[in-house]
Amino acid sequence: METKVYVVDTPQTDRSNSFYASNGPPLLSSPLVKLPLGSVQAEGWMRHQLELMAEGLTGHLPELSTFLKSDSGWFGTEREGWEDEPYWLRGFHDLGVLLNNKRILTEAKRWIETVIASQDEDGYFGAKFNKCVVGKNGQKLADLWPHMVMLDVLITHYEHSGDERIIPLMTHFFRWCATLPDDQFLRPKKGFGNHHLSVQWVRAGDMLPHLYWLYNRKKEAWLLDLATRFHQKVKPPEGEWLDHHVVNFTQRFREPGTYYTQSHNPAHIMETERWYKQHMSTWGQQPGGIFAADERIRPGKTDPKQACETCAMIEFNKSFYILGKITGKALYADRCEDIQFNSFPVTQSPDFKALHYLTAANQPQLDSSANHDYYNKGRMIDYSPYRYRCCMNNISMGWPYYTEHLWMATADNGFATWLYGPSRVSAQVGHGMKVSVHEKTEYPFDETVQMIVRTKQRVHFPLYLRVPMWCKNFQVRVNGVPLSIYPRPGQYVVIERTWANNDVVKLKMPMEVTLTEWKKSANSVTVNRGPLSYSLKIGEDWRRSYVDQNKWSQELKEWLGIKEDRPVHVDNDKWPEWEIFPSTPWNYGLIVDRTQPEKSLEVIKKKDVSNQPWTLEAAPIEIHAKGRRIPNWTLVDETVTALPSSPVKSDEPVENITLIPMGCARLRISCFPTIGVGSDSHE
DSSP: OOOEEEEESSOOOSSOOSSSOOOOTTSOOOSEEEOOTTSEEEOHHHHHHHHHHHHSHHHHGGGTOSSSSTTSGGGTSSSOOOSHHHHHHHHHHHHHHHHTOHHHHHHHHHHHHHHHHTOOTTSOOSOGGGTSEEOTTSOEEBOOHHHHHHHHHHHHHHHHHOOTTHHHHHHHHHHHHHHSOGGGBSOOOTTOOOTHHHHHHHSGGGGHHHHHHHHHHHOOTHHHHHHHHHHHHSOOOBTTBSOSBHHHHHHHTTHHHHHHHHHOOHHHHHHHHHHHHHHHHHHOOSSSSOOSBBSBOOTTOOSTTSOEEHHHHHHHHHHHHHHHHHHOOTHHHHHHHHIIIIIGGGGBOTTSSOBOSEEOSEEOOBOSOSOSSSSSOSOOSSBBSSSOHHHHHHGGGHHHHHHHTSEEEETTSOEEEOSOOSEEEEEEETTTEEEEEEEEEOTTSSSEEEEEEEOSSOEEEEEEEEOOTTOSSOEEEETTEEOOOOOOTTOEEEEEEEEOTTOEEEEEOOOOEEEEEETTTTTEEEEEETTEEEEEOOOEEEEEEOOOGGGOOHHHHHHHTOOSOOOOOOOTTTSOEEEEEESSOOOEEEEOOSSOGGGSOEEEEOSOOOSSOOSTTTOSEEEEEEEEEOTTOOEETTEEOOOOOSSBOOOSOOEEEEEEEGGGOSSEEOSBOBBOOSTTOBO
């Protein structure tokens, strides 16, 4: 058959994938289908991130965390077992599979077997503590939020292993959920007195994907009735804003869009996008796909010095994975890349042995002081393996989930490259032939991608190639022959042909230097090239800070929510805490031509991309620029002051300055004032 090449806005939805379970009627057909865990394997620098996780905090968290001990309620004790354990386990389990790490797989299996064995005759599973929590007002309420997270673990475990116990367990559990009377279902009444129980009310939409997953295997209508009940019980918006809490928002904004799968009402997916755009247009005035909510959004706190919680980044991406599969739209992949490449890498130390709670686009110092302009007080931005309860568990999802979504199946039995990265994928396509594709690339640091097809015999299937939103001149060659195709950003190029072993597809995505102008952030600018945004290169002075196990403060225990006398393990040598102070000036304004930025910025590429490129020293790309210092732009209360309004007048000498990818810069200025001359410049 001849090769057909065409462009589409989204993959087809007029059928369902023949080999991987996806939405069946009455649910909307899935244009993209997640492949079973293990189908996609990371390579190169991306695999090394997983290896660092295995040797870092995620891989050894049970040695450090007070919540991952065998006295957890998830192991049948009377202690509480809440979100911490499943947060960690869902990434830890997937990490073990992706690396085939026997140590991690053995520990993950121990947890999964315990969870499966915990199911009662009535269908409830998990910590007994959460089955019936009695509030101060006397209301009895089941806490279903931890189960929404643990079901992520059980589903990926099933898809990888085919464990026949999972579907009956989920069926029995959801039957139990369906029997809960209204006064014990999701919503705490006034005076309940336990804020943990309000989380499920806000994030009830997280149960919908699990119910749809089970429905697609059982085809039992009562599961959709239960999904509607969850949808109808979601907490209403908080006035003008959907939610003031950063993690709540990054999860609940997608809920109407998820329910669109069942309702078929376009207003639901439009509502999701409306909440996203409203929130980002006000609070998201900084690069990296995040928004100003250091725990909560606050009136007037929109400057890029205001930080974003680490949990929010990976929950935002999880929402984009889900919405991408529902709609097939490429823009959700771009949003994932923005966070994963620009904001997420610096949430951890380069060895992945510590993390911090808050990350901002303008953050030139990471100290252990509690004196910052953030919603939460206490230590928020230095790197620690001990202090940040939710994030130190939930961060385990970051790189494993991203890896799993690099490639997806399509409804017409093809492949889609949804995210780009060095990887291999192996799955059934066409009429059932198992085919592999080896993706060789140093993306996002390089603009070329090469894909080599491996197949035992010729096989016909479509290959979908996502065109990033920033790419204006997407170029494709098949076996060296250029394709005459001119897609718009955000579309897919589809190559439908009978593929032979060693067929080669080569992409070129020219990366232009551009500026993002932040009109609501003092008219500042961010320099971009392709999917990467850039920060000033600031010298890093790393200093050890110390935890004294004998002086572990009651204040910190209260912040972590440790109510019992639980032991806290501290090893300052193996698991140190770090502060980082600037060793070079950071308060520069940029001298740049806003209309033709490439004329005042020079791109310098290094020859090789290291296994750990997300560091100051190993940054694969630099952009050389010019700037002037702004002497009265300083730190106050250990936090950079608000951006001076551009254009800024400065009599300081012109200096050569270097920009590096934001993801390499733990100290960063990414929203720059611009230097001006004349009467329109500000002091």
